[in-house]
Amino acid sequence: MINIKSEREIDLMRETCRIASSCLDHLESHIQAGMSTEDINTLAHDYITSQEAWPSPLNYHGFPKSVCTSKNEVICHGIPDPKVKIEEGDIINVDVTTYYKKFHGDTNRTFLVGKVLPEIQKLVEVTYQCMMAAIAIVRPGAHLGDIGAVIQEMAHDNGFSVVEEYCGHGIGREFHEAPQILHYGKKGTGTEMKPGMTFTIEPMINLGKKHCRLLDDGWTVVTKDGSWSAQFEHTILVTESGNGHEILTLSSQNHSKEHGHGPIS
Ligand code: MF3
Ligand code: CO
Ligand code: CO
16 A cells, blocks of 8 residues: 655655755765765764654664665665775765654765766766656656656666666655555556655666675675666655655755765865
């Protein structure tokens, strides 16, 4: 069952999502080469709790940290670790989920650390464009399958592949609710979107092949072929008015800062 949020619930979703996106803004201005992913976790944890929110990942099905930090060939769910440093040329995705007044808000960005190889820059840029192109088709009456179709087409046109084992999801009082939002698929298939639905779109795009592998820690997902992988995530509300959607986790800062062009170390 896909639950439809009331006006009051939507307002609370806006609040938690604003904290999540401003946490990413905060990280973006502090992340630099030489830091560990544990340092990023500490920055995020302290920021989120300073806003009187709670980091949803902490102890979620046993996840040991407050955010996911996924570097280079790590696709998602990387565990912050003092031994893992970020260096010039790396890409680092930080996935922030906040719990505030009983609602979750979920967003992630991939940051470039200093100067990154052109093909990697392109991977990050195309991944962002895949997410934004998918968001653009969200409106009442569109089908959930349309999201995956748009993402897949754009990724393949650029010679990249789409991870299929992990997907977007409904979100609200629960971190992960129905429906599943696949990042591949066929136009016109799947459930019709309705006003008041809230879900994430969070494509994971690989430079090489689509296949992934789970590490022994039970969380870290890496590409099977070792190629690098990028991801962006927004939490979206389907609306009756306007263009049919509202991006609840949009940065209140300069919009271009979402592109993963920072930080320059
Ligand atoms: N934030 C991730 C998502 O986008 C989920 C992380 S689950 C965790 O759905 F346990 F690893 F934190
Ligand atoms: Co998510
Ligand atoms: Co997330």
